[in-house]
Amino acid sequence: MLRREYIWQVPVRLTHWVNVLSIVVLSFTGYYIGNPYITVSNSEWWGVYFMGTVRYIHFLFAFIFVASLALRTYWAFAGNEWASWRNLFPFLNVEGRKSLGDAIKYYAFLRREPPEVIGHNALAGLTYMFIVALYFVQVFTGFALLGQYNPSGLWYKLTGWIFGLVSNQNIRELHHIIMYLIIVFALQHVYSAFLVDSEEGNGLMSSIFSGFKFLSKDLADRVRAKR
Amino acid sequence: MNEFPEGLEKRLAARGVNRRDFLKFCSLMTATLALPIRYQPKVAAALAAATRPALIWLEFQDCAGNTEALLRASRPPIEKLVLDILSVDYHETIMAPAGKQAEKSLLDSVQANKGKYLVVVEGSIPTKDNGVYCTVGGRSAMDIARQVCGSAAATISAGACSFYGGWPAAAPNPTGAVGVKDLMPGIPLLNMPGCPVNVVNLTAAVVHFLTFGALPATDQFGRPLFAYGTRIHDNCERRAHFDAGEYVQEWGDEGHRKGWCLYKMGCKGPATFHNCPTVRYNDGVSWPVGAGHGCVGCSELGFWDTMSPFYRRLPDVKGFGVEASADQIGVAVVAGVAAAFGAHGVISAIRAQRDPIAKHKDGATPVSTEDTPQAGKGA
Ligand code: SF4
Numbered sequence: 001m002l003r004r005e006y007i008w009q010v011p012v013r014l015t016h017w018v019n020v021l022s023i024v025v026l027s028f029t030g031y032y033i034g035n036p037y038i039t040v041s042n043s044e045w046w047g048v049y050f051m052g053t054v055r056y057i058h059f060l061f062a063f064i065f066v067a068s069l070a071l072r073t074y075w076a077f078a079g080n081e082w083a084s085w086r087n088l089f090p091f092l093n094v095e096g097r098k099s100l101g102d103a104i105k106y107y108a109f110l111r112r113e114p115p116e117v118i119g120h121n122a123l124a125g126l127t128y129m130f131i132v133a134l135y136f137v138q139v140f141t142g143f144a145l146l147g148q149y150n151p152s153g154l155w156y157k158l159t160g161w162i163f164g165l166v167s168n169q170n171i172r173e174l175h176h177i178i179m180y181l182i183i184v185f186a187l188q189h190v191y192s193a194f195l196v197d198s199e200e201g202n203g204l205m206s207s208i209f210s211g212f213k214f215l216s217k218d219l220a221d222r223v224r225a226k227r
Numbered sequence: 228m229n230e231f232p233e234g235l236e237k238r239l240a241a242r243g244v245n246r247r248d249f250l251k252f253c254s255l256m257t258a259t260l261a262l263p264i265r266y267q268p269k270v271a272a273a274l275a276a277a278t279r280p281a282l283i284w285l286e287f288q289d290c291a292g293n294t295e296a297l298l299r300a301s302r303p304p305i306e307k308l309v310l311d312i313l314s315v316d317y318h319e320t321i322m323a324p325a326g327k328q329a330e331k332s333l334l335d336s337v338q339a340n341k342g343k344y345l346v347v348v349e350g351s352i353p354t355k356d357n358g359v360y361c362t363v364g365g366r367s368a369m370d371i372a373r374q375v376c377g378s379a380a381a382t383i384s385a386g387a388c389s390f391y392g393g394w395p396a397a398a399p400n401p402t403g404a405v406g407v408k409d410l411m412p413g414i415p416l417l418n419m420p421g422c423p424v425n426v427v428n429l430t431a432a433v434v435h436f437l438t439f440g441a442l443p444a445t446d447q448f449g450r451p452l453f454a455y456g457t458r459i460h461d462n463c464e465r466r467a468h469f470d471a472g473e474y475v476q477e478w479g480d481e482g483h484r485k486g487w488c489l490y491k492m493g494c495k496g497p498a499t500f501h502n503c504p505t506v507r508y509n510d511g512v513s514w515p516v517g518a519g520h521g522c523v524g525c526s527e528l529g530f531w532d533t534m535s536p537f538y539r540r541l542p543d544v545k546g547f548g549v550e551a552s553a554d555q556i557g558v559a560v561v562a563g564v565a566a567a568f569g570a571h572g573v574i575s576a577i578r579a580q581r582d583p584i585a586k587h588k589d590g591a592t593p594v595s596t597e598d599t600p601q602a603g604k605g606a
Binding site for chain 2: 035036039040049050051112148149160163167172179183188200
């Protein structure tokens, strides 16, 4: 008998979807900024300031993304057990390490059923460790590149020192490469969600909308004990 | 010394440069230094009274491009600069003495003006194998630079090579070339990179030194803010085309003839701090982007390695056999990963058919809704 339990709190779900939207918008606008492949006619009203507008949208969503990251970081300390920063480092405890091994075995077809967990499975948590690190590098390099329009401004003061260590062009290149890594992550993330949702029957897909997952009695009891 | 009466204005007058031209020059310098125009009288007064400081121009691993730029100076013309503003005691390319005599005038000047003279360094300094790759009169560049820059009032490194090593320092840097700042950290030094340095900026830096008795304010790379304080891209005359999304797609196409933005032709204006768009070259006639060629970023650290390929937006990613762009690699990786997950999905589907998961756990049992908390309550 599976039981329906509330796992993902509001800030977790909210920042998830804000991140999705931001990453999609930032990737498309960012790719255009790096390689303006659309040729516009300035006789169209939207053509007279096309790159300017695309950059504006890119910067706007960059700020939205940063706000979302800030909220999620706060919630990693203030939220419930399944929103905690600890999930990013599953290798730190015994249970996490076991769950990690089981998940790897499952994906390698060495084990039939995926490990049943309340929140993230350990392997997913590990991918989030990498992706969160990439987010921070991406935000930093983005603001460093933005800040150059005004070297006496705040952004350059906070980030400009990096250009003494790594050249401007290499920072720009890194910003591009991380975009592709984030896209790779998104592919993996969606694929795994499909797979686990259909194999485990725990309502994983809908849980990121509703917050509820379906858990076996043991795990459900543990959730209730925590409340 | 009658030929050189005290004060620049008098000396210029003796050469037929009237007060009006002198004040025009002062205005240009004030503007180049990005000072408010009310400083113009101060600049004029300081220059009119300035005694001629000694200047030593050292050339090491260079192409004499900065010297060429200097020789083409028109504001003021080189002969006036050399004879009137400064006392150029040593400059291999333009000095009269040669051989031992020339080296003697260098030592004489260093001794006579200890702590008071200016040095301009052009070219990089090789440090590998004790600096044998560049010697002048039997002495290594390292040795000469340490002696001459070490007891100068201030050193100006002119051009990309003396800034960080420049072309000689491009990978794999066979001679271990470095710039003045790397060889002698801590000396009073002004870096004026560029390939070549803009002689208007160089003159303005000297004028600043004469007017205020100090080197101008600099950025984190020791470059004067008046010349390297803003990005080319932010002052570029083609910027409106950039913002409009109008780009040259290939050399000589319609956009190129119309003067559109050179971003897609690899222009490094967005990565380069320099005042080229405002000061320009050759008597303010033109500059690279104005002439229809993208900026190559010559005033940035490591430009020969990091700004190339000059006709592409981003550096190549090394170590992929053929050098490939970040985008090519990115798309390949994304496609590869998508294919891998596709294959994994197919295998998983086949497994699910042959060996349904329901056999392994009681997951197929209906869901109980009894005892379920309402949304929101459990938060
Ligand atoms: S030509 Fe170069 S510097 Fe000028 S707007 Fe285009 S990219 Fe910027």
